[in-house]
Structures are given as C-alpha cells and as structure tokens.
Amino acid sequence: xxxxxxxxxxxxxxxxxxxxxxxxxxxxxxxxxxxxxxxxxxxxxxxxxxxxxxxxxxxxxxxxxxxxxxxxxxxxxxxxxxxxxxxxxxxxxxxxxxxxxxxxxxxxxxxxxxxxxxxxxxxxxxxxxxxxxxxxxxxxxxxxxxxxxxxxxxxxxxxxxxxxxxxxxxxxxxxxxxxxxxxxxxxxxxxxxxxxxxxxxxxxxxxxxxxxxxxxxxxxxxxxxxxxxxxxxxxxxxxxxxxxxxxxxxxxxxxxxxxxxxxxxxxxxxxxxxxxxxxxxxxxxxxxxxxxxxxxxxxxxxxxxxxxxxxxxxxxxxxxxxxxxxxxxxxxxxxxxxxxxxxxxxxxxxxxxxxxxxxxxxxxxxxxxxxxxxxxxxxxxxxxxxxxxxxxxxxxxxxxxxxxxxxxxxxxxxxxxxxxxxxxxxxxxxxxxxxxxxxxxxxxxxxxxxxxxxxxx
Numbered sequence: 001x002x003x004x005x006x007x008x009x010x011x012x013x014x015x016x017x018x019x020x021x022x023x024x025x026x027x028x029x030x031x032x033x034x035x036x037x038x039x040x041x042x043x044x045x046x047x048x049x050x051x052x053x054x055x056x057x058x059x060x061x062x063x064x065x066x067x068x069x070x071x072x073x074x075x076x077x078x079x080x081x082x083x084x085x086x087x088x089x090x091x092x093x094x095x096x097x098x099x100x101x102x103x104x105x106x107x108x109x110x111x112x113x114x115x116x117x118x119x120x121x122x123x124x125x126x127x128x129x130x131x132x133x134x135x136x137x138x139x140x141x142x143x144x145x146x147x148x149x150x151x152x153x154x155x156x157x158x159x160x161x162x163x164x165x166x167x168x169x170x171x172x173x174x175x176x177x178x179x180x181x182x183x184x185x186x187x188x189x190x191x192x193x194x195x196x197x198x199x200x201x202x203x204x205x206x207x208x209x210x211x212x213x214x215x216x217x218x219x220x221x222x223x224x225x226x227x228x229x230x231x232x233x234x235x236x237x238x239x240x241x242x243x244x245x246x247x248x249x250x251x252x253x254x255x256x257x258x259x260x261x262x263x264x265x266x267x268x269x270x271x272x273x274x275x276x277x278x279x280x281x282x283x284x285x286x287x288x289x290x291x292x293x294x295x296x297x298x299x300x301x302x303x304x305x306x307x308x309x310x311x312x313x314x315x316x317x318x319x320x321x322x323x324x325x326x327x328x329x330x331x332x333x334x335x336x337x338x339x340x341x342x343x344x345x346x347x348x349x350x351x352x353x354x355x356x357x358x359x360x361x362x363x364x365x366x367x368x369x370x371x372x373x374x375x376x377x378x379x380x381x382x383x384x385x386x387x388x389x390x391x392x393x394x395x396x397x398x399x400x401x402x403x404x405x406x407x408x409x410x411x412x413x414x415x416x417x418x419x420x421x422x423x424x425x426x427x428x429x430x431x432x433x434x435x436x437x438x439x440x441x442x443x444x445x446x447x448x449x450x451x452x453x454x455x456x457x
Contacts, residue, residue: 001026002116004043004342007036007062009054009076013101019051020105021112026068033057037065040073046116050095053084067094074119076111078103097416141181142325145315151178153306158305158315159185164257165244166302167280168311172355175280176240178307182278183236189237194228206249206264212371217266229273235320236276242302243283243294254298277302312352312359319348322356325328339375346377350384386414413448416441420450 004021005028018027019128019387030036033054040048052059059077077098077376079087087098096115098204099108126168141152158165159182167175176195183193201209212227228237239245245253256262257277259272279302288294312319323344327337340349362381370379377385416434423429431441445451 001112002047003028003043004112005030005036005043005045005048007048007054007059008051009032010051013051017108024109025112026242028100032063033065036062037069042068043070044070046074046119047112048073048075049078049112051078052074052083052090060086060093063093063095072119072122074115076115083314084279087426107238137185142321143315143318144321145318147310147315148318151200151309152181154305154307155182155185156310160187161305162276163304164276164302165278166285166305167278167281167307167309168285169282170311170355171282173309173311173364174356175309176238178309179238179240179280180247181235183238183276186276187236188276192232193236194232195238195240196228197240199244203246203249206245207252210249211252211262211264213265214267221266224264226375229262229272229275232275234275236278239277240282241281242279243281243285243288247293247295249297250295254295254301257298257301270454297350301394312355317347319359320344322359323347323363326360327367330364330367334366335374337370337375340377343375343377343380346380346385382418409448412444412448415449416444416448 001024001025001336005012007030011031011032013276014029014031018029021027025046028039028045029199030039031271034057036048036050038047050059050062059452063075063077064076070440071094075090075095077087077090077095078099078101079098084100086363087095087100090098096118097111099111111167114176119439143149145154155178158354165179165182167178169175179195180193183189196209208225208227210227210229212225213221215221215224223447237251252262256273261272263270263304285303286301291300312322323339354361359436365381366375366379372379417432420427423433425443427441430440431438436444
C-alpha cells in the first residue's frame, strides 16, 4: 500500500484526511515542516499533502526543502481561498497541484489518484530511459577488435557535437546500433531518437513521413500529421539507407540542414527544428554522386563525420564475444550452452554475408533447436558447415596440412552423408539422388567407412 504524508498543524484536518484515505493508502502524519522533512527522508511516501499556512516553517519553505531532497517529489498544496495566489506560486516552485479548503472528499481522492499515476508514469519512463542509456553505454556494446574500439573512441569524441554523421557498411553490420550509441551518449539522450529506413518507404510516401502534412493536403489527409523531423526536434533523427532517396527528397533534406526549417506537405507556415542528423547507407555514395544519383552538396553535408563499420568476416575476434552475448540474450533452462572448439572453428571461418544480423539469427535457431548443452558441428546449419568446410579444405591443401586426396575423400563423405540424410537412409534413393548406382554407392560407403545402423531399403 502506498504511503501519503499529510502535513498540517491542525490535528483534526490531518486525521480527517487520513480517515478518508486509509482504505486505499497508508497515511503518515506531520504537524510541522521539520517533522515532515524527517518523515519524508525516512519513509519516502508516494505523495505529500502540504498545508500552505503553518507556524515556524510555512508550506512554501517546506516545499523548497522537499524539492532539494527529492526533485521528483509529488506535492499537492492545501490552501484556503484567501491565499490562492500563494498556491499558484507553489505550482511555479514545483508543486504538482493544489486543492482548496474545505475540499470535497471524492475530489481529493481523484486528485491524489491522478498525481500518483502521473508519478508512476514518470518513474517508469525514467527507469526505461536508464535501461536504454545502460544498453547503449560503450562498455555494454560487444566488440574487442581494433576496428570496433576505434569506432567507440570516435563516438566518444563526437557524441556531444551537433555535427552530422554518415555510417557506412554492409547490411547487418549494426549501423543503427552505432547511431543509437551516438544519441544515448550525447546531451540529447533524454530527447527522442527517431529512426526510419528510407528504402522501406515508397517514394510517393517518404516526403509525408519525413515532413508531415496539413489537413486537406491531399484526398486522404483528414487531419494534420506530424513528420519525423518534427518528432525528432531537440533529439536525433536517423535516416537509414539514405542512398535510396530520390533527388527531390534529397533537396528537401538539404534545405532542412541548411535552414533548420521546412514546410509540411500542403503547408505554408515554416516549422523550425533543432535536430542531430545521423545517416547510414550500404551504398557507395561517392560513386552515386559521380553518376548523378545522389546530390553532391547533400553528400558533403552528411559526410562531415564518416564512420565505416567493417563486415563481421573482417573482425573475427569479435565473433566468440557476440556468440556469447546472443546466447545470454536468450534465457534457457539449465546449464548455459557453449560451443565445442570444432563448432567454434566453423563459425569463425564462415564468411557471414548477413553479418551480425545473420549471426544473431543463427544463434537463436541453434539454441532453440538444440537440447544439448554442448553445441557441436552437427547442430550448425548445413549452409554454414558445408561452405566453411570447403574453405578450410582449400586452405588446408594450399598450406600443405592435408593432401588433395584427403580433401576429396572428406568432401565426398559429406555429400554422401547428406544424400543419405535427405532420403532417410534409403540407399537406393540416395544413389538416385547422387546419380550413381546403388552398387557404386555401397562401394564408396565401404571405402569411406560410412555405416548406417538401419538399412531401410
């Protein structure tokens, strides 16, 4: 039950309010300002009902001291009609509300309920903001490779500036994560981070998404819509895949960057904005400018601070850390799953065309489908094991660690085992799938020491 501190020098008032509230709250009582401050520090009540007129220390002085102790304290002032101006002054000082004496019991309960609900929302938002800030703190972003550590150093250096940032790299390398790290480590961290994938919005709609529109701007515009530039005011706007925008839309973004203002679609009144623009692309924008597909002046505007995110295959030392991170993200009963050394070698040698996004999806698949605590090669997706084995064979042959004959035998063994698995170990069907006779298949299985427990022919 939440506590409410009732502060009034009149015992009758204190007790009557306490009687009204005791079914829903736990009332605490103070007859003076000093007593109220002491109780607040000891009990941390959800709300304070504070009389304005009291001997020795008046309500405004108590309010000021409460705010020094806890800036988030919720205070409702109790006032007589004659001192309404003082109640208004208390609101300016940070009181949440005031209620006039004599007050209606139901109105008092409603005001208290609204005030506590508002505080709960503020606390929840504060907690969520704290969790977000923690999530995007540099020490919580996974990566020990020199390239990633260099990126962290650059973000620390530029996070608090207003300068535009262009993040480049292949799809799945974590460009939005870096954009959020910039935002949540800057002085704008308590403002909005607004993101949009420009490639996912049709060209006919992108302008309305970015700039909003006025009522009546077009047939279906039944009400004004606020665009993303406006939503991100005082915060950060992240335009992912900016290289996919049309030339006319590029021109309008350039104007916002230059003038700090824009017009909504169908509007005549300019809207002023103060945003930090962070952009990203997997395209070569320099080449696009030479070919006339991207405005050169906009490119120079957004490319003030360039950040290149290398593909996962170029920072393999981060793969074990990322695997561990993604396993920890997925709660599982029992012992934490770990990779065998052979399985980890396969993961390290796979080229990861989908980068971190692909790795996260693979780990989720493996941890969901594997019941064992040790993840072995047979638990990995076939596409990863086959491609990696071919790469390892090639490397082994060229380095002299294995002979060509050994590599071919190993490769042939894998193909035959895969064919047997696909045909539920029916050798006649497996032979047909491989385009050889059953006799030749049996001969190869004997030579390669391939045995099956059940012959399902």
